[in-house]
Amino acid sequence: MSGDPAHGPGRLMVLAGPSGVGKSTVVAELRRIRAPLWFSVSATTRAARPGEVDGRDYHFVSAAEFNRMIAEGELLEWAEIHGGMHRSGTPRAPVDEHLAAGEPVLLELDLAGARAVRGQRPDALFVFLEPPSWEVLVDRLIGRGTEATEVVDRRLATAREELAARSEFDVAVVNHDVGETARRLVELSVGPPVDGAERGGPRAVPTDSSPAPDRSASGATSAGASE
Template identity: 60%
Template sequence: MSGRLTVLAGPTAVGKGTVAAYVRAHHPEVWISVSATTRPARPGEVDGVHYHFVAPETFEAMAQRGDLLEWAVVHGRHRYGTPRGPVEEVLAQGRPALLEIDLQGARQVRASMPQARFVFLKPPSWQELVNRLVGRGTESEEERTRRLETAVAELAAEEEFDVTVVNTDVAEAAEELVGLMVDPSA
């Protein structure tokens, strides 16, 4: 495997985190970046494993120092970003690295690291995306509405990516993603 960076993005509730968790559990050779966020942890999320949960002031300081490879305000509320140092260290070691981020972040990474591979994770249908968002039960009705409005624009960005993976089945989508990371011609 090469040390090429792969960026996984797609609309809200498409299963980016679930696919990344499958890769983490089944492919220890793939390093997965842990993003920083100002949002509170959801039930079951662990600081330093799922995200680095930080205060807004801490996040702002990281952004000001240039410690973030990318960052964005997501769904008009919380900030998310990728700490730069760990990504650069892993790539220098020649390991495959995966960023699971939102569309805004993917665009920033493309501007600074165009040699990365950009993978769009797509739902099998709009209704399935709605079902997944409602089914996880972690957002209020107002938040779900905001996320679905954002998802329309996110889905329209598919053409900006190098390849699309449809997340019909988590294991299949994750294995397809890892296959793209392993294949130097992809």
């Protein structure tokens, strides 16, 4: 898969949404169907899990190396994950290289990361992945494991806060069916150019994705922004 420079730079697309909505599952599906997108590989300070491959799943780096990357401005954004358990961030150079080659680029980020990228790349398309309903999100969050009640309660409280961020995004895609969601994301990745005038209101997109009603609440910033 390669981009086409004749068609200008590729689109930068940022995918975020509440924990448990299905972001990882959808990205795995996009990889499985070999979607014509380049997937950013984050740097992280957490240890690799069994089966994870350095450079494919993450760039696994030490805390010192992560600090160096921040100091040298090598990260487009970074954030503390799971309340500071570790840090993850997006290496800037490969993103720019793939966009320049005409490829659409997908960043799957937490909300802090999405907000940080918006401050730097207002031309990117910000996609919020939504659950079909609150009940479905609860099922997906709880169905994933066997955590203690207090862990689940904390997750649900966080998910409520995260759902409220929908209005900050350009477009919302409801994750009913993984295959269908993946196809919509592919469509969005090559959709019409982002027109500055569309900002602040629903964006016309060639899908039945529901437009986010209002992105005027978009002044949020992240401590993780590296610029």
